[in-house]
Amino acid sequence: xxxxxxxxxxxxxxxxxxxxxxxxxxxxxxxxxxxxxxxxxxxxxxxxxxxxxxxxxxxxxxxxxxxxxxxxxxxxxxxxxxxxxxxxxxxxxxxxxxxxxxxxxxxxxxxxxxxxxxxxxxxxxxxxxxxxxxxxxxxxxxxxxxxxxxxxxxxxxxxxxxxxxxxxxxxxxxxxxxxxxxxxxxxxxxxxxxxxxxxxxxxxxxxxxxxxxxxxxxxxxxxxxxxxxxxxxxxxxxxxxxxxxxxxxxxxxxxxxxxxxxxxxxxxxxxxxxxxxxxxxxxxxxxxxxxxxxxxxxxxxxxxxxxxxxxxxxxxxxxxxxxxxxxxxxxxxxxxxxxxxxxxxxxxxxxxxxxxxxxxxxxxxxxxxxxxxxxxxxxxxxxxxxxxxxxxxxxxxxxxxxxxxxxxxxxxxxxxxxxxxxxxxxxxxxxxxxxxxxxxxxx
Numbered sequence: 001x002x003x004x005x006x007x008x009x010x011x012x013x014x015x016x017x018x019x020x021x022x023x024x025x026x027x028x029x030x031x032x033x034x035x036x037x038x039x040x041x042x043x044x045x046x047x048x049x050x051x052x053x054x055x056x057x058x059x060x061x062x063x064x065x066x067x068x069x070x071x072x073x074x075x076x077x078x079x080x081x082x083x084x085x086x087x088x089x090x091x092x093x094x095x096x097x098x099x100x101x102x103x104x105x106x107x108x109x110x111x112x113x114x115x116x117x118x119x120x121x122x123x124x125x126x127x128x129x130x131x132x133x134x135x136x137x138x139x140x141x142x143x144x145x146x147x148x149x150x151x152x153x154x155x156x157x158x159x160x161x162x163x164x165x166x167x168x169x170x171x172x173x174x175x176x177x178x179x180x181x182x183x184x185x186x187x188x189x190x191x192x193x194x195x196x197x198x199x200x201x202x203x204x205x206x207x208x209x210x211x212x213x214x215x216x217x218x219x220x221x222x223x224x225x226x227x228x229x230x231x232x233x234x235x236x237x238x239x240x241x242x243x244x245x246x247x248x249x250x251x252x253x254x255x256x257x258x259x260x261x262x263x264x265x266x267x268x269x270x271x272x273x274x275x276x277x278x279x280x281x282x283x284x285x286x287x288x289x290x291x292x293x294x295x296x297x298x299x300x301x302x303x304x305x306x307x308x309x310x311x312x313x314x315x316x317x318x319x320x321x322x323x324x325x326x327x328x329x330x331x332x333x334x335x336x337x338x339x340x341x342x343x344x345x346x347x348x349x350x351x352x353x354x355x356x357x358x359x360x361x362x363x364x365x366x367x368x369x370x371x372x373x374x375x376x377x378x379x380x381x382x383x384x385x386x387x388x389x390x391x392x393x394x395x396x397x398x399x400x401x402x403x404x405x406x407x408x409x410x411x412x413x414x415x416x417x418x419x420x421x422x423x424x425x426x427x428x429x430x431x432x433x434x435x436x437x438x439x440x441x442x443x
Contacts, residue, residue, distance in 0.1 A: 017356065018416075052344075053304050054337040057101045059094050059323065063331035065325050068118035069312025070125055072145050074098070076321055077334075079127065082114040082332060089114040089132040093143065098316060107148045113137055117167025119174035121195055126174055126360050128156045129165050136161035136182065139194070155200045162187055164212040170223055170243060174194070177206060178214045178228065186210030186230045192243070208237045210378075213310065215264035215269045219292050224271055227254060227262055234258035234279045238439050239388070239419035240292070252420070254437055255297035256288050261309035265320040267340045274322055284309070287343065296435045297416060300343045305336050354398075358423045358430065364437035367412040371398075371423070373405050381430060384422045385411070388405050393419065414438045 019275035067081030067090075074094040083091055089112035094103050096097065116130025116137060128140040138155040156176070165179030165187070174306040177190035188210040190203045211228035214235075218224070226238035236258035238251045254273065262276030262284075271290035277283055287306040303322070311313050311325025311332065333401035359372045371383065378401055396409055418441055424431045 033148040052301070052339055052342045055305070056096075056098070056321075056337050057103060057334045058335060059096065060092075060105065061104045061333070063333040064089070064090060064324055065326045065331055066114040066130075067312050068116060068127060068167070069321070069323065070118045070120050071314040071316050071321075072120050072123055072125060074316060075145070076316055077125070077139070077348075078312055078324060079118070080109065080113040080116055080130070081324070085183075088112070088229045096321075100321070103305050107143070107150060109141060109143075110150055110152070110418050111139075115163030117176055118304040119167045119169035119176070119193075121172060121174060122170050124195075125230070126153070126167075126193065126195070128167070129162050129176060129179065131161075131163050131182075136163070142195075153195075154193075154200060157191065157200050157202070160166075160189070160191070166214050166216040166225060168216045168218055168223055170218050170221065171237045173243065175203075175223060175241075175243075177225065178211050180210075180212035180231070184231060186212060190241070203243070204241075204248060205248070206239055206241075207248050208239060209235060211235055211260075215260040215262045215273055215276070217264045219266050219269055219271055222292065224251070224290070224292070226251075227259055227273070227276065229260035234260050234277075251322075252295045252297060252433065253291075254288070255433075256286055256299065259284060259309075261311075261325075263308075263311050263313035263322050263325070265313045265315045265322075267318055267320050268317050270340060272320055272338075272340060272425075274313070275308045275311065275325070276305055283307035283325075289343075291342070294435055294437065298345060300345060305334060307331065308332060349426045358432045358434070360421045360434050360436055364439045366439055367438070368408060368410050371407045371409065373400060373407075379425060381423055383409075384424075386422065388418050388420075425443065 005375050062083035064081035064083050067078055069078050077093060079093040080090050090437040091109040091112040093106045093108060095106050096103050098156060112132045113130045116127055117252060118125050118127045125143050130137050134239045138161055139153055140148055140153040142153050143150050162179030162181055162305050163179035165176055167176050174193040175190060178188050187205040188208065190205055192201045192203050206225060209229050210229040214225055216223065217226045223241040225241065237256040238254050240249045240251050257277050257278050263274045265272055273288045275284045285303040287303055289298045289300055300379035306327040306329060308325035308327045309324055313322045320338045321335060325332050361370050381398040381400050383398060384392055393414060398407065419436050419438055421434045421436050
């Protein structure tokens with residue numbers, strides 16, 4: 001049964017912060033119950049996916065959403081959140097040992113919390129923002145893995161309280177940004193925390209729309225943030241932040257369906273986005289890989305577990321982990337481990353006219369490229385090629401009369417670099433982008 005999740009009645013102090021429709025209930029993925037759920041929900045567990053994903057031990061009760069997930073060294077963690085009960089918020093901290101496939105409870109937070117953020121520096125995790133029955137939380141809590149003790153540090157800046165923000169760390173700094181206020185205002189500001197000085201500093205704001213339940217990960221010395229909801233709808237823009245220069249750069253828009261509450265993590269120089277909820281608030285289970293060098297998105301074969309949104313994610317060594325969240329069957333307490341290097345591109349039937357209708361090849365190209373169109377659309381199309389600064393370097397109008405055509409074009413004057421190939425029609429039925437590398441024969 002799909003119902004709209006409202007804030008518990010005794011949480012009036014932070015009313016209005018949880019407007020996304022979610023799915024109540026409880027799911028324990030074990031034994032024949034799991035097998036029944038897979039049949040009911042139509043989850044495809046194929047041999048290729050099994051080799052890329054391991055279903056690990058579920059964390060301890062209760063199931064939850066609005067939790068935080070993170071890793072420190074060789075251990076993973078889930079903390080806080082809400083199980084949808086009248087009490088509203090949770091304060092527990094659980095530690096996962098991937099070697100033994102076991103969970104143990106660690107010292108609980110000083111107070112319950114949901115919708116907060118976490119970032120890790122060295123052997124400590126820092127948790128802040130979010131809220132509970134007493135209102136918004138401004139406290140910054142630090143937990144040290146070695147001592148298993150919580151302590152309170154410099155609060156998040158006064159008047160900047162929020163829920164469903166993003167929290168992430170890079171080097172010796174932590175970052176908190178975006179989120180939504182209790183009045184429904186979507187935020188796009190960005191803050192840096194320095195643990196050595198125990199101080200907060202405001203950084204350049206995200207140039208895009210304010211948003212809640214955005215996704216984020218770090219690759220090398222860059223932070224990537226995007227997706228989420230601005231209150232009017234789901235977003236698909238994607239941004240790169242360079243802390244050293246305090247600047248943002250818009251990257252290639254997310255190639256999948258616009259969404260909110262998606263899980264994100266990075267492994268071996270690539271970023272991954274999994275699941276989330278679309279504009280109709282249906283949970284998703286598709287997986288997308290982001291390559292920051294080529295600035296491209298690639299769809300991978302689907303996640304073998306239940307579709308979900310508002311879950312947790314983290315990475316340990318060369319593995320990514322996804323768990324918890326809300327599905328069409330209820331709140332979840334499962335944990336899945338993936339090996340991104342073994343995941344394959346999504347299998348697309350050769351005769352499918354609706355998936356990848358426009359393909360540019362080869363990639364890289366030298367002076368000649370081919371445009372293949374399989375979509376059952378007839379009429380005028382426009383091909384536009386732009387450089388990474390947005391300047392148009394090539395434009396061509398195409399009159400498509402057949403259901404399948406291949407056109408050859410030559411561009412022999414382009415410099416080396418990345419270019420965006422954009423094909424669209426006036427009605428919007430066709431609107432696709434692809435990033436292509438150009439390399440001249442003279443090099």
